[in-house]
Amino acid sequence: MQHARKFTIEKDKNEYRLLFSAMASPCEVLIEIPSDSHTTEILENLVNNLACIITDEVWRIEDKYSRYDPHSVCSLINSSQGQTVSIDKETYLLLNFANVCYELSDGLFDITSGILRKVWVFNGSDNIPDKAQVEAVLPLIGWNKVKFAQQAITLPSGMEIDFGGIGKEYAVDRCILLAKEITEYPILINLGGDLAATKPRENNKPWVIGVEHPGFENKTNMVVSLYQGALATSGNAKRFLLKDGVRYSHILNAKTGWSIINAPRSITVSSEQCVQAGILATLSLLQGENAEAYLDDQEVKYWAVR
Template sequence: MQKNKRQILTAFLFIAVCIAAYFLIVREQNNKSASAQIFAMDTYMELTAYGKNAEEAVGAAKEEIERLDALLSTGNDKSEIGQLNKNKKGQISADTQYLLNCSFTIYEETDGAFDITIYPVMRAWGFTGEEHHIPTEEELQSLLQLVDASSLQYDASTQTLTLPEGVEIDFGGIAKGYTSQRVAQIMQEYDINSAILNLGGNVQLVGAKPDGSSWKVAIKSPDEQEEYLGVLSAQNKAIITSGGYERYFEENGRKYHHIIDPKTGMPAYNGLQSVTIVSEDGTLADGLSTALYVMGTESAVKFWQNHNDEFDAILYTDDGTLYVTEGIADTFTSSHSITVLEKAVAF
């Protein structure tokens, strides 16, 4: 009888050790990490993933970024977008169809504050790689006649897009957000539940940190005297910021930045220094960060109040006021005084 008890106890101990060893192995596999740096879409990107398939996932993510860069680049005459701008007509891929649909939705909902046909105006200013130049009023008025996303003609039956003569498109205001969204999907396909993807300041979070806590994402300040506006705790979100401080040139003591108002052809100066969009949809976040910056404070706030189920926002104004929408107010910390925007309160 005593011998049987010892055998049973030994068996239980063996099983317990095996279970403990199994969980240690699983935990070690889940804590494996892989990182990569890549230059694409005219910016530096950093990808970090955690999990047993982290290395494979990061490798697949790099391939996807390179594929989309080659597909969507306006500076590459052989890309799909380069060919469309040159030939004015062509069959488009599923990626371009998706971006076209998203871009047109944002264009309509923001009354044209986001417009992918702004490219000729961007080029006139030198923000597409050429030497910076202040266009004349005559130049701008001529080019603005070409800025109208509603002039694009898409035939769904043949997947063919037609551009009017002189019109050119550029997905630069939305492509990185879409790319980060695609990379997040790839991470999930490889069973990665924890990753942080930084595509030139466009941050995409996959799940939580490996220890289960939220990621801490610093929001860059437009003010040269400080590094960050604050820190946001988040999981499974795209966090994308647009601001005139990112790319600009100076002439005769005045700054001219790269966020162009499609209605005027001029850099947008409508009361905002920066706009940060927080959403589960990276493509939407990228497009709206530009659109709301162009729209200005009052219109941006009203737009959020009408679409608060789709995104949250951090708005930093020219007079130093920091607005944070109520959906993320409890997870954003800052040394600045914060004004919380509520859904149902008139602005």
């Protein structure tokens, strides 16, 4: 996939702000420079180096795992027509993580369920698929039908995988690791609302994070103070269908092919890593009305909006 691969850098007092687009989302990186730090020229070189490394890594992951890119690993696997495809270590580790999530969720989280988009189009309309349409797709869903090992994967013909449920969070964690190798300055990486911080700001001050309220107008956005670690949000505020007073979420049950009902509008989870926060937010929504109880059992900090 071709990108403009452009970014901008803004400076405000002792903070640099890197802005770019990736994974269909606005992205930003905040870099706080302590007041007693180096000369301007050294700082600008450091920030530019960070900007290049972080954006290159995000775009690399997007290009490698996007199902929209015909040259990606994801597309190569999806077009294999049942033939075995060689994979590298990074891809194996992502697939293994997806396998763990599948098992932990008793099959509710399934990276082969993206094919349900052929019958579900979440555009705010009342166009609900009928039972026959959903059941026609179900035979093409089931991670347990996929064979994979450290160096290869075999996907049954007609099935697809989609890394969208873990890709952005994985990119956040990768960039945090790279940033820590380059500088000890406090950094916050935000990829479309999935984010993480390397450490607190100067004088042990937290990063102040605004989380958009998933409801209607006149609702106050939530503000979270984050010292370090990650936040990830999952919800159905913008992707849903509405028919006869029933709201159909884009969060789909991979077993039945139908929307999860009675789930919160939004779940934000805090964890040490973004992939952990993201998958916990998603798995909790898949519990429907039991979302909060599920997260209570995990003993993690979270915010739910119904």
